[in-house]
Amino acid sequence: MKTFKLVSLKISHPTDEVKAQEIHLLDGLVINKEDEERRWLIEIYVDKSYEELFSTLQSADQEVKIEATISRKDNDPATFITTVRSINMMEENMSILLNAVLVGKADISEGVLTDLIEEGFHGNDLLQEFKKRVSDKKTIGVQTK
Structure with missing residues (x-):
């Protein structure tokens, strides 16, 4: 297993695929389980407001x-499909453990292209719209609050 520092995280709400919400991290780790299913564990330490x-x-x-x-x-940024494994409450903050599966870049590009075709682009x-959206996805993790 390999462990990495998590420096930013955005979550796409199931009801709003267009907008991703920046999660203000107090701290975070990403653990690659290095298995065949590309599974990861992500621990985030955040304010109780979440x-x-x-x-x-x-x-x-x-x-x-x-x-x-x-x-x-x-x-x-790396894209993951996650589920909440556990939530541990502390005095003022909370620790959340996510089970995650890494989604490949080809999967992301295919999804963007499918959406654009369904929206009527040709x-x-x-x-041009494909280039813009792929570029937007790459800069998600670089944006600051």
């Missing part, structure tokens, strides 16, 4: 897509 969000996801056993930037802010407009 309790409702993560408790709802946990009780619904809801899968959620996240974009995690590892090690340095200028790294491209020809040069399709190409």
Whole structure:
């Protein structure tokens, strides 16, 4: 297993795939289990203000897509499909453990392209919008609050 520092995290709400919410991290770790299923564990340490969000996801056993930037802010974010494994409350903060599966870059590009075709883009407009959205996805982890 390998452990990495988590430097930023955005979560895509199941009801709003277009907007991703920046999660203000107090600290975080990403652990690569190095298995055939590409499974990871992600631990985030956050303020209790996120309790409702993560408790709802946990009780619904809801899968959620996240974009995690590892090690340095200028790294491209990695996309994971996650479920909430546990929530541990502390005095003023909370620790959340996520089970995660790494989603490959080809999966992301295919999803963006599928969405654009369904939205009616074609020809040069399709190409330009694809480039824009892929670029937007790469800069998610670089943005600051």
